[in-house]
Amino acid sequence: xxxxxxxxxxxxxxxxxxxxxxxxxxxxxxxxxxxxxxxxxxxxxxxxxxxxxxxxxxxxxxxxxxxxxxxxxxxxxxxxxxxxxxxxxxxxxxxxxxxxxxxxxxxxxxxxxxxxxxxxxxxxxxxxxxxxxxxxxxxxxxxxxxxxxxxxxxxxxxxxxxxxxxxxxxxxxxxxxxxxxxxxxxxxxxxxxxxxxxxxxxxxxxxxxxxxxxxxxxxxxxxxxxxxxxxxxxxxxxxxxxxxxxxxxxxxxxxxxxxxxxxxxxxxxxxxxx
Numbered sequence: 001x002x003x004x005x006x007x008x009x010x011x012x013x014x015x016x017x018x019x020x021x022x023x024x025x026x027x028x029x030x031x032x033x034x035x036x037x038x039x040x041x042x043x044x045x046x047x048x049x050x051x052x053x054x055x056x057x058x059x060x061x062x063x064x065x066x067x068x069x070x071x072x073x074x075x076x077x078x079x080x081x082x083x084x085x086x087x088x089x090x091x092x093x094x095x096x097x098x099x100x101x102x103x104x105x106x107x108x109x110x111x112x113x114x115x116x117x118x119x120x121x122x123x124x125x126x127x128x129x130x131x132x133x134x135x136x137x138x139x140x141x142x143x144x145x146x147x148x149x150x151x152x153x154x155x156x157x158x159x160x161x162x163x164x165x166x167x168x169x170x171x172x173x174x175x176x177x178x179x180x181x182x183x184x185x186x187x188x189x190x191x192x193x194x195x196x197x198x199x200x201x202x203x204x205x206x207x208x209x210x211x212x213x214x215x216x217x218x219x220x221x222x223x224x225x226x227x228x229x230x231x232x233x234x235x236x237x238x239x240x241x242x243x244x245x246x247x248x249x250x251x252x253x254x255x256x257x258x259x260x261x262x263x264x265x266x267x268x269x270x271x272x273x274x
Contacts, residue, residue: 006152008039009050010140012161014228015171017241024172029158029241032248035255037152039143045071047172051257052264054146056139061105073261074105077135077142106268108133108146123214125149129271136211144215144224150264154223156244162208162232208233 009015019027030048040050042060045067053074055061061068061076068074111132113122124131128149135142140160147155159171168174212235215224224236227244239247 004151004153005156006037006039006147006150006154007033007156007158008041008140008143008147008160009044009048010041010143010157010159010161011044011170011172012159012228012231013165013168013171013173014161014230015159016166016168018166020166020168020174024175027171032245035251036248037255037260039147041139041143043170043172047175049257051260052146054139054143056135056142068105072104072258073264075146076105076107077110077133078107079110106265108142111135123217125218134214136214138208138211141211141215144212148215148218148222150267153221155225156247157224157226157228157233157236159228160208160226160231160233161228163230165230209235212236 015029016024016027017029024047027047034049036051038050039052039054040048041054042056043064044050045053051073053068053071055064055068055074055076057077058079109129109132111122111124111128111134113120114131115121123134123145126149128134128145133142133149134145140157144155144157161169163169209232212233216235218224225244226233226236226238227241229238229240231238
């Protein structure tokens with residue numbers, strides 16, 4: 001990677017930067033990061049073009065299957081659901097129709113928890129391809145591990161709020177649309193929404209640091225910067241969007257998004273199929 005800077009868009013309302021009077025797709029942020037390596041999480045893909053789309057569970061895949069399969073590169077963790085559902089469906093034709101992955105959706109190994117000297121180890125840093133990727137309980141922690149293992153040494157966290165901003169929890173909360181139906185007829189929403197389309201806030205009643213403390217061991221190799229001054233995530237240094245934009249002015253060269261995706265796919269296949 002010629003440019004060692006990675007940006008992760010996690011979806012917190014702080015990414016709106018108070019600009020609730022303009023549509024999400026018109027936010028100046030997108031133009032600022034268009035030539036960067038960007039990992040977009042969950043519904044981020046509806047509003048701008050990330051280098052890589054990332055989601056965290058099978059419910060999200062089922063809810064957004066048609067949209068996800070149109071994207072140039074998607075990463076997601078493996079989930080035991082797929083195997084269980086395959087057995088339940090008894091390999092019927094419907095399995096392929098409902099749960100078929102396009103060739104651009106790539107599943108990552110989940111972390112293997114090991115006990116070494118009486119201590120549980122679940123973050124395997126650069127051994128993630130072999131021993132699995134860490135995600136704690138958050139897709140945002142999985143995204144950080146992906147950026148580290150791909151070799152990025154300066155990682156900027158956008159929307160890692162852990163709280164509500166301007167009374168909202170997500171930057172696209174006022175414009176969000178999109179549901180599918182479960183067999184029962186209930187709405188299938190994916191992570192973060194209830195069946196009425198309201199974003200859940202229960203997670204924001206607790207500390208978020210615990211899901212990210214494992215990355216402290218990597219800080220001698222990589223800088224992790226939180227672009228959200230009021231975030232409840234406190235273990236990484238914080239900067240404002242003004243400072244973030246200043247840092248984006250320094251570039252080694254413009255990046256080819258297609259070339260980056262090609263390199264990631266190549267690395268993926270070399271590690272899983274060589």
